[in-house]
Amino acid sequence: MAELNTGDGGGGKEKKIRSKKQNSKVDLTAMVDLAFLLITFFMLTTTLSKPKAMELGLPDKEKPNEKPADIKVDENRTMTIMLGDNNKLIRYVGLLATPVVGGAPKQFTYGKEGIRKELISRKVSVLAYSTAKGKPKNGMIVIIKPSKKSNYRNLIDILDEMGIVEVPTYAIVNEFSPEETKLLEGK
């Protein structure tokens, strides 16, 4: 430590100003605490803030001059989910005119308590139906119909729901029949 000698050495008995040895050691505990706190912060923020990407594959677009291919699908396996404004969600199972038992158009909410329960129970019953027909690989088909007034969050929510419930086949369809539009706008 730097010492400062005052006087010209003659006064040997004078008290020298010394810094005490103990003071040379700074308590670093608090500094280490702080450093680790910052490390934790930076580690978590760099890995957690990365945006996630949801993969979405769409079928080939139909050419206007080609006749659209009609694919016959067993209506007992399909569930149609229509997304309306103000987070409205209506689903029906089978055909709209002749829905499957218990599958008449009904309004649901998004999330765990709403549409997910319905999706899970319907998935099980479709699987039982297909197994009874001897084709256990034919799972549920969900048709998602976002209306013009639905927003992007609704679409992501319902696509996310497909991932959570592991629906094997789902498609986004934009055509609305007049009955469906009426159903969605009514009430």
Next chain:
Amino acid sequence: MAVKMSKKATSIDMTAMCDVSFLLLTFFILTATAKVPEAMPVDMPSSTVQSKLPESNLATITIGKGKVFFDLKGKQVRIQALEKMAEKYGVEFTEEDKKEFSLMEGFGVPIGNLKQIIEMKSADRTKADQPGVPKDSLDNQLAEWVQFARLANFDVNDKELEIAIKGDAKEEYPSIRKVMDILQDQGINSFSLVTGLRGKDF
């Protein structure tokens, strides 16, 4: 003789630990990528998807308030895409403009106004009220951008460009649909939707 513990031993020397922790801290601060200011901040909807967005080889189309912004990763890809666009629309860009463009964030202006945006300071760009990339059927510059970006990316990286759509949660479906249609017209049937992260127990 009783062995006495010296008083000093009660405090541990923290110097080495402090050194190490600050070294790590410096490392994490430096590796953390600085957040690029976005030309148009959007409130992304969240999902439970875990897969991350790729860091390179990516074009992001941001949709919010009915406007569309375009962003491209990779300096060389950006320069090439800009050159191809400039050639197509007959707009001149200097070498400095191209260099500046390769470093800037996403943009949302017609190609004619792009030079103005490039010449702005980056702080002013966010304030500038960018009208969005035109995407009407008459003047579909977004489709051109996507097309040229794909070509440029194929030249530089020898890979197919991945497209990500980053939409605002409140954006109405038709405008998202419009962008998807533009992509599908070019035969891009598979793309990513950018979302935030949501808790597991959703």
